[in-house]
Amino acid sequence: MIETRPENTTLLSLDPVLQHFSAQQLGVATTWANHFCVPAEEQHQFIREYLKSTSSTQVWTVTLEHEGRKIAIARFGKILQWFDSNTIRTTTCNSRLRIPKTKPGPRAAQGLANRIDTLPYTSDDGLLTSFAQKAGDWAAELARNDLGKRSELLGGLDSRSPHLRYLRPKSRYYLRLIGAALREFCSVLDPNVLFAIRSVQCVSPQLYNWLVSGDKERRLQALRAQPVLLPMLILSDHLHTFPWPHDVLGLVPPPWPRLNTHLPGPVWAGDGKGLLGQVADEGMSLADALVWLLQTPKASIRYLGSCRPGRAGGALFHIRCAGYEAWGRMLHGAALGNRRPVTRTDWQAFYALLGKVPYQVCSPDYRVTVETPPLDLNLLLKGTPTAWNDPLWIMIGSKLTDYQEFYRHLDYSTNGQRAAEIATHYFVRKPFAQITNMIDQFHGYVDSLLKAMHEELGTEEDELLTTWPALLPSGTAVCPNGVIVVELRCPADLIAEHAAIKHCIDTYDYSAFQGSCRLVSFRQGDTVLASAEIRLAREIDSSVRRPNQQFYCVQLRGRRNDPIPPNSPAGRACHWFMQGLESGRISSNQEWPDRTRELKRYAKAQWKSRVTESVQAWIMQHLGEAN
Numbered sequence: 001m002i003e004t005r006p007e008n009t010t011l012l013s014l015d016p017v018l019q020h021f022s023a024q025q026l027g028v029a030t031t032w033a034n035h036f037c038v039p040a041e042e043q044h045q046f047i048r049e050y051l052k053s054t055s056s057t058q059v060w061t062v063t064l065e066h067e068g069r070k071i072a073i074a075r076f077g078k079i080l081q082w083f084d085s086n087t088i089r090t091t092t093c094n095s096r097l098r099i100p101k102t103k104p105g106p107r108a109a110q111g112l113a114n115r116i117d118t119l120p121y122t123s124d125d126g127l128l129t130s131f132a133q134k135a136g137d138w139a140a141e142l143a144r145n146d147l148g149k150r151s152e153l154l155g156g157l158d159s160r161s162p163h164l165r166y167l168r169p170k171s172r173y174y175l176r177l178i179g180a181a182l183r184e185f186c187s188v189l190d191p192n193v194l195f196a197i198r199s200v201q202c203v204s205p206q207l208y209n210w211l212v213s214g215d216k217e218r219r220l221q222a223l224r225a226q227p228v229l230l231p232m233l234i235l236s237d238h239l240h241t242f243p244w245p246h247d248v249l250g251l252v253p254p255p256w257p258r259l260n261t262h263l264p265g266p267v268w269a270g271d272g273k274g275l276l277g278q279v280a281d282e283g284m285s286l287a288d289a290l291v292w293l294l295q296t297p298k299a300s301i302r303y304l305g306s307c308r309p310g311r312a313g314g315a316l317f318h319i320r321c322a323g324y325e326a327w328g329r330m331l332h333g334a335a336l337g338n339r340r341p342v343t344r345t346d347w348q349a350f351y352a353l354l355g356k357v358p359y360q361v362c363s364p365d366y367r368v369t370v371e372t373p374p375l376d377l378n379l380l381l382k383g384t385p386t387a388w389n390d391p392l393w394i395m396i397g398s399k400l401t402d403y404q405e406f407y408r409h410l411d412y413s414t415n416g417q418r419a420a421e422i423a424t425h426y427f428v429r430k431p432f433a434q435i436t437n438m439i440d441q442f443h444g445y446v447d448s449l450l451k452a453m454h455e456e457l458g459t460e461e462d463e464l465l466t467t468w469p470a471l472l473p474s475g476t477a478v479c480p481n482g483v484i485v486v487e488l489r490c491p492a493d494l495i496a497e498h499a500a501i502k503h504c505i506d507t508y509d510y511s512a513f514q515g516s517c518r519l520v521s522f523r524q525g526d527t528v529l530a531s532a533e534i535r536l537a538r539e540i541d542s543s544v545r546r547p548n549q550q551f552y553c554v555q556l557r558g559r560r561n562d563p564i565p566p567n568s569p570a571g572r573a574c575h576w577f578m579q580g581l582e583s584g585r586i587s588s589n590q591e592w593p594d595r596t597r598e599l600k601r602y603a604k605a606q607w608k609s610r611v612t613e614s615v616q617a618w619i620m621q622h623l624g625e626a627n
Contacts, residue, residue: 017048018047018048018051021051021055025051026047026051029046029047029050029051030043030047032050032147032166033046033047033050035162035163035165035166036147036150036153036163036166038150046148046150049148050146050147050148053145053146053148054146056101056102057102057142057174057177058075058076058077058101058102058142059075059076059077059142059174059177059178059181060074060075060102060103060104060181061073061074061075061103061181061182061184061185062074062103062104062109062112063184063185063187063188064106064109064110064113066110066113066114069084069085070085070188071083071084071085071113071116071188072184072185072187072188072189073109073112073113073116074181074182074184074185075093075099075100075101076127076138076142076178076181077093077138077141077142077145078092078093078141079091079092079093079126079127079138080092080093080097080099080119081126081127081185081205082116083185083188083189084116084117085188086212086213087124087208087209087212087213088124088126088128088189088205088208088209089121089122089123089124089126090122090123090124090125090126090205091119091120091121091122092122097119099112100112124205124206124209125205125206126205127178127182127205128182128185128186128189128194128197128203128204128205128208129182129203130175130178130179130182131203132203132316133320135175135178135179135182136171136175138174138178139171139172139173139174139175139178140154140167140171140174142170142171142174143166143167143170143171143173143174144167146170154166154167155584157584157585189208190212190216192220193208193211193212193216193220194208196211196220196223196224197211197231199227199309200223200227200228200231200309200314200315201309201310201313201314201315201316201317202231202235202309202314202315202316203316204231204235204315204316206234206235207223207231207234207235207315210234210273210276210277211223213277214277214278214280214281215280215281218280218281218283219277219280219281221280222276222279222280222286225286225287225305226286226290226301226304226305227305227307227308227309227314228304228307228309228312228313228314228315228318228330229290229301229304229305229327229330230276230286231314231315231316232315232318232319232326232327232330233272233276233293233327234272234273234276234315235315235316235319235324236272236319236324236325236327237271237272237273241323241324241325242269242270242272243293243294243325243327244263244264244270244272244293245292245293245294245295251263251264252292252295254275254289254292255288255292256284258278259275259278259279262274262275262278263275275289276289287301287302287305294327294331296331296334296335297335299334300331300334300335301334303334303340304330304331304334307330307334310344311342311343311344311347312330312333312341312344312347313344313347318330321351322351328362329351329354332354332375332377333347333350333354335377335378336350336377336378336381337378338386339378339381339386339388341388345388345389346388346389349388349389349393350388352393352397353393353396353397353400356397356398356400356401357375357400358400358401358403358404358406358407358427360407360420360423360424361375361403361424361427361428362375373428373429374428375427375428376428379428379429379430379431380427380428380430380431380432380435381431381432382431382432382433383431383432383433384396384432394563394565395562395563396432397563398555398557398561398562398563399432399435399436399439400432400435401554401555402439402443402555402561403423403427403435403439404554404555405439405442405443405446406420406423406442406615406619406623407420407423408511408516409446409611409612409615410612410615410616411608411612415613415616416612416616418616418620419615419616419619419620422619422620422623422624423619423623425623426438426623438622438623441622442618442622443504445618446504446507446615447504447507449611449614449615450507450611453607453610453611457601457607463491463599463600463601464490464491464492464495465490465491465492466490466491466598466599467489467490468489468490468512468513468515468518468592468595469515469589469591469592469593469595470487470489470518470589471487471518471520471534471588471589471592472485472487472520472586472587472588472589473587473588473589474587475487475489477577477580477586479572479573479576479577480576481569481572481573481576482524482569483522483523483524483529483569483570483572483573484522484523484524485520485521485522485523485573485577486520486521486522486523487518487519487520487521488505488512488519488520488521488531490509491506491509493521494506494508494509494512494519497519497521497528497531500528501528501530501531501557501558501559501560502559502560503531503557503558503559503560503561504561505519505531505557508533510596510602510607510608510611513594513595513596513599513602514594514595514596514608515592515593515594515595516535516592517533517534517535517554518533518534518535518592519531519532519533519534520532520534520577522570522573522574524569529558529564529568529569529570529573530556530557530558530564530570530574531556531557532553532554532555532556532557532574533553533554533555534551534552534553534554534578534581535551535552535554536550536551536552536590536592537549537550537551537552538550549582550581550582550590551578551581551582551588553574553578556570556571556574558570596608
């Protein structure tokens with residue numbers, strides 16, 4: 001509990017504005033002024049602004065009868081959300097809208113209800129549960145706003161930051177207020193629809209609005225038939241990522257001409273929610289509509305309909321992990337025959353494996369031609385275990401990650417793109433055993449190529465100690481389990497790491513100088529446990545990263561390139577480290593400029609072009625159609 005010191009509040013109590021506040025309130029405000037090191041000449045103004053901000057929480061809900069309808073209006077800081085007895089809408093508050101900061105009385109609430117329909121409609125991207133990440137973000141924003149212009153002090157805090165003494169309890173306080181306001185708001189919603197969206201683990205205003213916008217009973221029936229896939233499609237249409245089917249001739253028309261009005265046009269993105277709504281309202285076959293929409297076998301659609309959100313994960317879970325086009329990975333799982341994931345752990349293991357497949361293979365955006373067939377997991381996994389709890393899957397996933405090496409040394413020239421297409425074509429038409437054999441051959445070739453070039457060109461002693469821009473300004477991070485993360489900053493560090501655990505990290509110096517990656521070592525005492533390659537997420541295809549993700553761990557390897565189990569000390573340390581980078585808890589630098597031109601051996605000898613040409617020739621020879 002914060003101690004109140006009367007001597008700190010004596011002078012403040014003389015201010016006529018501050019006389020409305022108790023000595024305890026003045027003491028708390030003074031404590032925070034001292035905590036954030038507010039200069040003495042600015043403390044008075046800080047305390048006035050802080051108390052003015054905290055005197056009204058700006059979190060409230062009012063429910064009332066308006067024109068024979070039961071409506072609800074709620075405010076969460078800068079967000080105004082209202083329910084007009086049918087749908088939920090939101091807008092952003094500003095001074096022009098004249099939205100009260102405190103809960104309005106009956107008369108003021110009626111006045112607000114009279115003009116609610118005239119407010120600018122922003123979206124239906126609101127909130128119905130305080131358990132959502134968005135609720136935590138809103139609560140933290142309210143806590144930061146109480147500090148006024150000093151709110152930037154609370155951005156990207158380390159787990160040991162003293163400012164968490166303020167942010168954590170304040171955020172919990174506002175989160176409780178948001179939860180109470182949402183309970184009152186939800187009390188006027190349709191209980192059957194609310195129960196339905198909760199049961200499919202997709203408590204979203206967009207899904208609620210879709211269910212009540214047509215034949216409610218038929219739409220609820222459609223939701224029960226596809227509890228994961230349907231909400232995912234509804235939410236994807238919200239951001240114009242709806243999976244309209246295309247082939248080489250263009251848009252594939254639906255089997256029912258009356259749905260053509262919803263299709264996208266030259267200047268219109270289409271209405272996916274409207275199309276699915278018409279399918280449900282008219283009693284058309286939802287399975288047939290999804291078969292056309294997703295261009296997938298009906299058996300896969302039926303299997304996904306039998307998957308419960310508690311096992312396969314709800315729509316919000318998939319969107320958070322894989323973005324608004326996450327249905328693709330579910331369709332891959334549904335097409336696996338006797339390897340179809342069943343339990344929650346099965347699905348988690350499957351998602352982890354699919355994340356190891358190179359994005360150049362998964363995403364059609366990286367293909368030069370349309371001749372390359374789509375990824376067939378049944379062919380790829382031929383000869384692998386059928387049980388998802390088999391420990392061999394960790395090794396299989398690490399080998400799939402290694403296939404990324406084929407693309408790492410290529411450029412964007414015509415020959416480079418052709419070589420990338422050949423590598424992709426080889427991957428999708430070969431089983432895992434052959435892919436593994438080819439990866440091993442390629443690793444051996446690249447290692448011998450780079451060593452030969454090093455011997456030919458020589459290495460200046462000072463270049464071995466030349467550093468690339470750091471990922472970690474501090475150079476190290478200490479994990480809760482005692483593992484120390486040490487950034488590798490120069491070729492000499494990579495050579496020492498290679499000597500310690502005998503894997504090919506010593507060949508990554510060019511990629512690091514180029515700004516393509518950063519490399520870290522996980523150590524316990526003097527023992528090296530593992531090494532990790534980290535890239536900026538903006539350089540990775542969106543299909544394999546989360547929305548707003550900043551960093552991506554491409555690979556985590558131990559001695560002799562062995563994969564690291566997630567529950568091992570190094571695996572847990574890597575998970576904690578990546579979370580710290582994402583949250584800002586661990587300070588990081590994302591400016592990784594290309595420094596290769598500053599080094600003699602790279603600048604004079606056309607290092608990259610020679611490596612690229614050699615790799616392209618090897619790929620075309622060993623991975624071409626004849627192989």
